[in-house]
Amino acid sequence: MGLNDPSHLVVGQLNKPHGTKGEFFVWPLTDHPESALAPGVVLSLGGEADDAPNPDMPPLRVMSIRPHQKGFLVHFGGVEDLSQALLLKGLYLYRAFEDIEPLAEGEVFYHQLLQMTVFTTDDTEVGRVTEVFEMGPTDLLEVQGENGVIMVPYRPEIVVEVDLEKARIVIAPPDGLLDLQQLGKARGS
Numbered sequence: 001m002g003l004n005d006p007s008h009l010v011v012g013q014l015n016k017p018h019g020t021k022g023e024f025f026v027w028p029l030t031d032h033p034e035s036a037l038a039p040g041v042v043l044s045l046g047g048e049a050d051d052a053p054n055p056d057m058p059p060l061r062v063m064s065i066r067p068h069q070k071g072f073l074v075h076f077g078g079v080e081d082l083s084q085a086l087l088l089k090g091l092y093l094y095r096a097f098e099d100i101e102p103l104a105e106g107e108v109f110y111h112q113l114l115q116m117t118v119f120t121t122d123d124t125e126v127g128r129v130t131e132v133f134e135m136g137p138t139d140l141l142e143v144q145g146e147n148g149v150i151m152v153p154y155r156p157e158i159v160v161e162v163d164l165e166k167a168r169i170v171i172a173p174p175d176g177l178l179d180l181q182q183l184g185k186a187r188g189s
Helices: 083-088 178-188
Strands: 008-017 023-028 042-046 060-068 071-076 092-094 115-121 125-133 140-145 148-153 159-164 166-173
Touching: 008 083, 008 166, 023 125, 115 140, 148 159, 148 178
Parallel strands: 115 166
Antiparallel strands: 008 023, 008 092, 023 071, 042 060, 042 092, 060 071, 115 125, 125 140, 140 148, 159 166
């Protein structure tokens, strides 16, 4: 684990109970739901305002999972009826970071991008990453610089290099992208 790695990552949300036997429709919030939500995996719970699992909530063990629409139907051990399931509606599922599978070459966890410094290909500093928005199909990096905030699409043709060791991101901004930062400053001043 790296110095800034969290103890847990969110891997899904208990969207709503499905049927009367305790099964849940789960929105996956991971690129690897097939392993993060696999039978036997133990997940911790947290609420919307939590940034880590709530120690007062008991963990859940995945008993079964099957694809359903754009998510999964998951049955957890100990949740056997609708009344029990309703108590958990809306909670987030956390998996211990140490149990998350290693990333493929070139992949990064979004939390690793936070506070990295962004430069253009000609080595001009743009600012620091203050937030990552998962917008699907294109996620966005919020970059705060001297001239305001810009949203940088996290696409391979724009984000050309991510160097975790140097905490540095290099972008090839399309025409006009950095002009939006100037516009943001003018409106905010």
